Amino acid sequence: MENSPARCLMEINFRRLNHPVTCCKAAYMAKQACSSAAQQLSSSGLNLKPYLGASYNYLKLDGVKEDNLYGLTVSDVDAHEAKYHAGLRLDAALGNGVAVGGFAEYANKAGSGKPEVQIESNLAAGAKSTYQVETSQSDYAIYGLSFNYTHKNGQWNIFADVAGISDHSDSYQGQVGVKAAF
Structure with a gap:
């Protein structure tokens, strides 16, 4: 219990x-x-699990330089953020290591940097502008469905999730993966 x-x-x-x-x-x-x-x-055969978590995301985009005299040069962009997560999973065991379920999660941004991008003219070296990218909303809720297969020895788990974001009805995300226990 x-x-x-x-x-x-x-x-x-x-x-x-x-x-x-x-x-x-x-x-x-x-x-x-x-x-x-x-x-x-x-x-x-139902299993209800609350969970807490933390995540860190980092994104690095390389700069771009157009190859002609009248083009633009765009600098590299680095973005990062940390989030806290709280959620609830409901899984139903179907047998032979297979389980299906649903989940709901709330995530809140703990901190992030505001990435800057610099745009410069190839024609006039002094003509440049710096733009600070606004970060997205600080919190969101997601809901979704999941599939899990755990090998009989318990060391391997294959999973797939599909989720929707509550604030954006046209935004979905999915993931497929393999976990190994050592």
């Missing part, structure tokens, strides 16, 4: 109540309800 969602609910702080007897009874009832819900989920 350590990894179950019920564990979070069992640790509710009931000390704010005025009556300690009511407090203990309420805590016991909450614990019983959470235990029952977790047992029903696990016996039906």
Whole structure:
């Protein structure tokens, strides 16, 4: 029961109540309800997992120089950002190491640099301009579907996810990968 969602609910702080007897009874009832819900989920092959995470993204684009006298030269661009993630996964085991599920995640930008790009004329060396790229929104929510296959020895996992971004109905992302445990 350590990894179950019920564990979070069992640790509710009931000390704010005025009556300690009511407090203990309420805590016991909450614990019983959470235990029952977790047992029903696990016996039906469903697995509910909350998660927290952090990520760091770095992007480097090379500069471009047009090959004619009247063209432009564009500088290199480096961009980076760090994010915190909180989410919830619901997976259903289908057997033979195969599981399908869904997930929802909230991500918030912890920090990022505002990348600069410099544009210069090839004709007049002094004619240049620096543009500071605005970063996108600081937070977003995604939702999606997932597929997982875990090899019987548990060392290999093949996965695929497809997700949509809640603020942009026409934006989707997907990933396919292999994980190895050592």
